[in-house]
Amino acid sequence: MEEQKKQAAGEVHRNKIYQVMECLDESEHKRLSKFLHSPYFIKTKTLIGLYDALMARIRINEPGFDRRVLWEEIQPGTSYDPIVFRKYCSDLLKWTEVFMAQETLMQNNNKSDAALLDFLVRRKIKPLYTRAIREARAQLAEKPFRALDDFYAAYLIERHYYAMMEFDVTLDKRTNIEAISHQLDVFYWIEKLKLFSARLSQQRTSPQQYEITGMPEIILFLSAYPVDKIPELAIYYYSFLTLYEEDTVANYYKLRDLLDKYGKDMPRQEAIEIIDSALHYCTGKFNRGHREFYQEYFDVFAFALEHDIFSKDDEFAPWRYNNIVGVALRLDKLAWAEQFVEEYKHLLPPDTRENTYSFNLARVYRFQKNYPKALALLHGVEYEDIGYNLISKMMLTITYFELDEFDALDAFIESFKIFLKRNEKKISTQRRTSYLNLLHYVRALMRLIPGDKAAKEKLRQAIEHDKSMIVNHEWLLEKLDESG
DSSP: OHHHHHHHTTOOBOOHHHHHHHHSOHHHHHHHHHHHTOTTTOOOHHHHHHHHHHHHHHHTTOSOBOHHHHHHHHSTTSOOOHHHHHHHHHHHHHHHHHHHHHHHHHHOHHHHHHHHHHHHHHHTOGGGHHHHHHHHHHHHHTOSSOOHHHHHHHHHHHHHHHHHTTTTTOOSSOOSHHHHHHHHHHHHHHHHHHHHHHHHHHHHHOSOOOOOTTHHHHHHHHHTSOGGGSHHHHHHHHHHHHHHTTTOHHHHHHHHHHHHHHGGGSOHHHHHHHHHHHHHHHHHHHHTTOTHHHHHHHHHHHHHHHTTSSOTTSOOOHHHHHHHHHHHHHTTOHHHHHHHHHHTGGGSOTTTHHHHHHHHHHHHHHHTTOHHHHHHHHTTOOOSSHHHHHHHHHHHHHHHHHTTOHHHHHHHHHHHHHHHHHTTTTSOHHHHHHHHHHHHHHHHHHHOOTTOHHHHHHHHHHHHHHGGGSTTHHHHHHHHHHOO
């Protein structure tokens, strides 16, 4: 009864097929329409009519549809039958899923080749055996760098070849079981290394614990295996070791060498994963005082930009945008940083674009010592992200000082302290202390009497002593050197 009342009221309905169709782009819809019009797949025109009716609403951004109105479009002059209507929608969803599977098959040569070989073996179509195997092997051999899935595809090819040649019943021929084992081994090792790396990364940022078997045994085995002869395996092996043996810098440089040689030929998503691994390693190193890794970070990032691995056609993560700007500024690459901020602004997520852009442009202006422009961008802006807020307030502190706006700075320091107190549950004790120390020493600088060498030296010693717990202690020391 309740359902009938809702239907009578013309309730807007959103079922699974409607939501799925909303996810497809225009080119996919064109191919789906051709697929549904093929008599090989679809035997009834009702499903085509249902698809067309749903698409008419999706194209004008309707939130859903009225089931009775839709029924009248696809079955004019008949009484609405909710059970039959649900069956139509279910059938259309099923064929849409078949289409999506077919799309994947058509766009992935490995899967397409495997499907063909499977058919040939099952139906014993021997006239095509030799050519199919030769072409499948040649396609993989031509690749300058094999993806993880390529090794699995190679394993399947060799398995199908074994079945084609009926080696299980032929006793006087040498089989390809070594090739089968090798391709499976490499696939397995790479997949395990990826999982081991994910486990280490997750456990450093999350309280969750993961039990993944085999890590000590596989790492011990690979330490004695000639991994360098298989670049695809080596690149994941050394990427894992940068996490597993952080203090062994040689692992990073081996990874970096492999990236320089093969990074541009890797599948894009795999290349991004490996490059991010290298960047995270560099971040850990310069955060622990190894300043040479700022240049390493910049070089790896520049490599990714040069080879379009961080594509200009994709959305740019704000954290990635922030990090490279910060590193470039640290290296005094001010013109590069400003150009990057402008050139990649349009790729930032729309909901955070202006804040992220303004925040980073203000950072550039601060390093360019263009403090009025930095102040104009930062003044009055409150960021939702606590990290943005802290850094922007730190920059405002510095900017007020550089502009000799000491009255404004004194008031701002008090408001900054209140902000730190109000958000103490969101900020770690160590981080909060480092900002409070900055404010303490900025006030000490403001009160320093020109020519008082003893007070100046005492302040220097205090800053040097506490520098590990002061945000931007380098700037404090620089201002101290400039003071009279």
